Structures are given as C-alpha cells and as structure tokens.
Amino acid sequence: MSGRRPVVSLRRINAIALNTFTELTRLKVFYFLLLFALLLIGSSALMARITFQQELQVLKDVALGAMSIFASLLAILATARLLPQDVEDRTIYTILAKPVERFEYLAGKLGGVLLLLALSVLLMSVVFFVVLFLRQQTLLAETARQMTGLPSAEAADAQANIRHAGVTTTLVLAIVIIYCKAALLASLTLFISTFATTNIFTIVTTVFVYFIGHLQGTAREYWLQNAGSTVGRRLFLGAIALFFPDLQLFNVVDDVAAGAVVPVTLFAKTAGLGVAYTAIYLLFAWAVFYRKEL
Amino acid sequence: MRLGAVVIAVVLFGATKLPLEHQLDAAHRRLGLRAVEFNLDLREQIGQLGFIAALSGFRAIVADMLFIEAHAAWEQTDWARVLLLFREVTTLQPREVLFWDMAAWHMAWNASTAAVNDRSQPRETLRIKAQREYFALGKDFLERGIRNNPDRPQLYEALARLYRDKYRDHERASEWFAKAAAVPGAMSYDRRFAAYELSYCEGREQQAYERLRALYDEGEKERLPTLLKRLKFLEEQLNIPPDQRIPEVVR
Numbered sequence: 001m002s003g004r005r006p007v008v009s010l011r012r013i014n015a016i017a018l019n020t021f022t023e024l025t026r027l028k029v030f031y032f033l034l035l036f037a038l039l040l041i042g043s044s045a046l047m048a049r050i051t052f053q054q055e056l057q058v059l060k061d062v063a064l065g066a067m068s069i070f071a072s073l074l075a076i077l078a079t080a081r082l083l084p085q086d087v088e089d090r091t092i093y094t095i096l097a098k099p100v101e102r103f104e105y106l107a108g109k110l111g112g113v114l115l116l117l118a119l120s121v122l123l124m125s126v127v128f129f130v131v132l133f134l135r136q137q138t139l140l141a142e143t144a145r146q147m148t149g150l151p152s153a154e155a156a157d158a159q160a161n162i163r164h165a166g167v168t169t170t171l172v173l174a175i176v177i178i179y180c181k182a183a184l185l186a187s188l189t190l191f192i193s194t195f196a197t198t199n200i201f202t203i204v205t206t207v208f209v210y211f212i213g214h215l216q217g218t219a220r221e222y223w224l225q226n227a228g229s230t231v232g233r234r235l236f237l238g239a240i241a242l243f244f245p246d247l248q249l250f251n252v253v254d255d256v257a258a259g260a261v262v263p264v265t266l267f268a269k270t271a272g273l274g275v276a277y278t279a280i281y282l283l284f285a286w287a288v289f290y291r292k293e294l
Numbered sequence: 295m296r297l298g299a300v301v302i303a304v305v306l307f308g309a310t311k312l313p314l315e316h317q318l319d320a321a322h323r324r325l326g327l328r329a330v331e332f333n334l335d336l337r338e339q340i341g342q343l344g345f346i347a348a349l350s351g352f353r354a355i356v357a358d359m360l361f362i363e364a365h366a367a368w369e370q371t372d373w374a375r376v377l378l379l380f381r382e383v384t385t386l387q388p389r390e391v392l393f394w395d396m397a398a399w400h401m402a403w404n405a406s407t408a409a410v411n412d413r414s415q416p417r418e419t420l421r422i423k424a425q426r427e428y429f430a431l432g433k434d435f436l437e438r439g440i441r442n443n444p445d446r447p448q449l450y451e452a453l454a455r456l457y458r459d460k461y462r463d464h465e466r467a468s469e470w471f472a473k474a475a476a477v478p479g480a481m482s483y484d485r486r487f488a489a490y491e492l493s494y495c496e497g498r499e500q501q502a503y504e505r506l507r508a509l510y511d512e513g514e515k516e517r518l519p520t521l522l523k524r525l526k527f528l529e530e531q532l533n534i535p536p537d538q539r540i541p542e543v544v545r
Contacts, residue, residue, distance in 0.1 A: 057358075057390065057392060058358045058361070058362075061354040061355055061357070061358045062355060062358060064354070065352055065354055065355030068351065068352070069352065069355075151515070151518070153482045154482065154483060157481050157482060210350070211350060214350060214351050217315070217319055220312065220315065220316065220319075221319070224312075224316060241312060242304070242305050242309060242312065243304060243305075243308060246315045246318075246319065247351060248351070249315065249318055249319065249322065251353075252322065252327055253354075254351075254353060254354035254387065254389075255327045255389045257354055258387060258389040258390040258391075259389070259390070259391070259446075260325070260326070260327060260389045261325075261445070262325065262327070263325075266318075266321055266322070269321075270318065273314065273315070273318065277311075280307050284300055284303065284304060287299065287300045287303065288300055
C-alpha cells in the first residue's frame with residue numbers, strides 16, 4: 001500500500017494557503033489598509049456631492065481608484081514579507097523539512113495572499129455597490145421630481161442616463177480586472193522576493209516594475225515599429241517589452257468608470273492575461289527557489 | 295547558472311506574450327480606450343502630478359481631483375485656471391464626456407459672459423473679442439471631445455447648442471443636432487431640435503417643412519407646442535394649400 005506521494009498536492013497547498021491567509025489577517029496593517037479603503041469608498045459619495053452633474057462619475061472614479069490602489073498596495077506589501085518573515089521565524093525550515101515540495105510552499109503562500117485579496121476586494125465591492133446604489137436611487141427620485149410635467153419620453157431618457165451611469169454589470173467585470181492586476185502584482189512580488197535579500201528591496205523593485213509596466217505598452221509599440229535610431233535604444237526598448245508586463249492593459253477600469261462600452265471578450269482576454277502572468281511568475285519564482293540555499 | 299536559465303525563460307515568455315499584448319492593445323485602441331499616450335507632450339500638458347498619476351495607473355482619480363479643483367476655480371471666477379485645469383482633466387480622462395461638456399460650458403457660457411460684462415475693460419470691442427475667444431475655446435473642447443468619443447451623442451448635442459445659443463448659427467446647429475440624433479442612445483428630442491433649427495434657416499424652409507411634417511405625422515407624441523408653431527409658420531411662408539395644412543392649434 002506504499003503509493004507514491006503526488007508531485008503536487010492540492011491538499012498541502014490549501015493547508016499552506018489557509019495558514020498564510022490566517023497569518024495575514026492577523027496583521028494590523030491589513031485592517032488599517034482595509035479600513036482606510038472602506039472609508040475612502042464610503043466618503044466618495046460625499047466627495048461626489050460637491051461636483052455639479054458629476055456625482056455618480058466621481059463616485060465611481062474615486063471608489064474604483066481606491067480599490068485599485070489598496071488592492072495593489074496590499075498585494076505588494078503582504079507578499080513581500082512572506083518569505084523573509086518565514087526565514088526570520090524559521091518556520092520555513094520546519095515546513096520544508098516535512099514532505100512539502102518547494103513549489104507547493106510557494107503556491108500555498110501565493111494562494112493565501114490571493115485569498116486575502118479576494119476578501120478585501122469583496123468587502124470593498126460591497127461597500128462601493130451599496131454607496132453607488134443608494135446615491136443612484138436618490139438621484140432617480142430627485143430627477144423624477146424635477147421632471148414632473150415634462151414629456152414622459154424625456155423623463156425616461158434622463159432616468160435611463162442615470163441608470164447607465166450607476167450600477168451596471170460592467171462594473172463587476174472592472175472589479176475582476178482590478179483583482180487580476182493585484183494577483184499579478186502579488187505573484188511578481190513573490191518572484192522578486194525569491195532572489196531579493198531584503199523586504200525593502202522587494203517592495204522598491206516591485207514598485208519600479210509597476211511604474212515601468214505602465215510604460216511597457218509605449219516601449220513595445222516603438223520597438224515593434226522599429227523606432228529608435230541606435231542599437232542601444234532598440235535593445236533597451238526590446239528589453240522593456242520582453243521583461244515587463246503591460247499594466248496599462250488592466251487600466252481599462254478607468255474607461256469603464258467613464259462609461260465606455262467595453263466588450264465582455266476584451267474583459268475575458270485581459271483577465272486571461274492576468275491569470276497567465278500570475279501563473280508564469282509563480283513558475284519563475286519556483287525556478288529560482290527550487291534549489292536555493294536557505 | 296540557474297538565474298541565467300530563468301532570465302532565458304523570462305525572455306522566451308516575453309516573446310510569447312508580446313503578440314498577445316500587441317493584439318489586446320490594438321483592440322483597446324480600436325475601442326478608443328488608449329486615448330492617453332505617454333510622451334513629452336503629455337508631460338507638458340498635464341504637469342508633473344498628472345504625469346505621475348497617469349504613469350501609475352490612477353489617472354481617473356487624479357482627473358477627478360483636478361475637476362474638483364476646477365470647480366473651486368470656477369467659484370472664484372478664475373477663468374485662466376479653470377481653462378488650465380480642464381485641459382489637464384480632459385487630457386487625463388478623454389473618454390469622460392461630461393468633462394468635455396463641462397469644460398465647454400464654463401468657457402462658452404460662463405467665462406464668455408464674464409468677459410463681455412468685464413467692467414475693468416472699458417473698450418467694448420475688446421470685451422466682445424474676449425467673449426468670442428471663450429466661445430472658440432468652448433467649441434474647441436467640444437470638437438476634441440467628439441473626436442475622442444464619436445460614439446456618444448451628448449457632445450454633438452452640446453456643440454449644436456453652442457452654435458444655436460452663442461453663434462446664432464442655426465444651420466450648423468441643425469447639422470449637429472442631426473448628427474447627435476444619428477448616434478445610438480441619443481435623446482429623443484435631438485431629431486426635433488434639428489428640424490426646429492432648420493426652420494430658422496433662410497432658403498431651407500422647404501426641407502425644414504418636410505422634416506417637421508414627417509415628425510408631425512408620426513403621431514401625438516411628436517406634436518409638441520414648438521413643433522406646431524414652427525410648422526404653422528412654415529405653412530405660411532411656403533404657401534401650403536389649406537387642405538394640406540395641419541389643423542389649427544386649439545388652445
């Protein structure tokens with residue numbers, strides 16, 4: 001009955017992920033960030049009220065922006081501390097001394113962060129949708145009162161405009177994209193932390209990659225169009241295009257908030273790219289961590 | 295050695311993902327989702343804060359902050375600052391039609407009125423010149439807004455109102471109301487307004503009559519007071535035979 005141990009066990013990954021998630025939820029910084037995000041999303045309604053004719057727009061921009069900032073921050077800060085903390089606490093030796101593969105350890109750690117991100121994004125989304133829905137209902141009632149006596153078609157047009165600017169299913173897809181971007185950043189941070197020497201180095205490097213990632217699209221297009229007169233410039237642009245993720249693709253959220261019509265297939269492709277990046281960076285992290293001296 | 299292998303793997307992955315990203319980017323551009331390009335022109339237009347915001351992917355939220363700042367500048371009637379801030383706001387968030395609309399409204403309606411009533415300028419000619427410059431700024435915002443959002447009817451409609459109310463150019467107003475009406479999601483009155491404006495254009499009476507009559511024949515919901523009034527006016531102008539005229543309006 002001595003069956004071979006599976007190369008990758010989902011059960012072990014789940015155990016590590018749940019343990020990581022529990023550890024992360026005990027951190028004060030998590031509650032501080034989450035509280036700050038929830039306050040910002042909640043207060044977006046107040047901020048929106050001072051903007052004439054722009055209420056729902058500003059509310060969506062501020063809330064989605066806050067979700068994006070806090071999800072990204074949380075992804076980077078929570079992941080950057082995982083490996084150094086485990087080394088410092090020496091728990092990594094206890095775990096890896098057991099029949100746990102290094103890939104399982106990394107996947108579990110990332111899984112824990114992804115669970116934390118899912119919970120945070122879910123909480124922020126609930127607050128956001130409640131605030132947006134309440135404000136939308138108030139505006140609909142105000143508009144109905146103001147348009148009493150006008151032709152019904154015009155009143156219906158005005159109400160339809162408010163509904164279009166309010167709660168829509170596209171917003172849910174936009175939030176999924178925010179989550180995918182945060183997951184990508186978490187995986188990238190994990191990859192960097194496998195060869196980083198300190199926590200600070202990981203955070204700073206990931207922040208740099210984050211900024212470069214927003215310029216990657218421009219560099220890539222210049223490179224693909226054979227722009228750049230010198231060999232050095234072409235090599236530089238090529239390196240940026242090949243090494244870094246195009247994070248601008250995930251900023252489709254800004255246009256969704258602005259009311260642009262974005263096809264579901266585009267959301268699916270962007271989310272797919274996010275998942276692919278997350279998986280690939282995890283594999284890269286494993287490749288570095290595989291035989292690393294601890 | 296292992297790090298070298300990882301670098302090679304990263305490059306290989308880069309080469310694989312490059313066409314996918316390029317395709318996705320092309321799809322974004324086709325939909326007008328990548329209206330903000332990162333270059334030195336943008337840096338000069340939006341300033342350091344805006345540029346960093348755009349770089350970090352938070353351009354929408356910074357655009358809102360600048361919009362609120364523009365609102366404060368409007369309350370202080372600091373028109374130069376309102377213009378500057380709205381240029382930054384619309385550059386950062388070109389897909390938001392209300393930003394273009396508000397920018398044009400502040401320039402063509404508020405700033406222009408302030409300019410023509412500016413008692414610190416004793417020469418009326420210069421006051422009128424300043425007023426017209428603000429009209430032109432409003433028109434420019436709307437035209438650029440339409441180029442960035444050709445699929446949204448609101449800005450076509452705003453440009454039509456600008457031609458109607460500020461330039462008193464009924465022909466252009468009619469043309470832009472008609473363009474607004476042709477865009478999916480347009481307000482139901484755009485088609486009517488296009489016909490009303492045409493009815494004020496000398497030499498276009500017959501065309502205006504046909505359009506208004508067609509609207510009238512659509513039924514009760516289109517038979518609004520202005521439509522009946524303009525139709526009656528055109529019947530007189532064009533000497534329409536009595537049996538083809540619409541019934542007298544019962545008051």
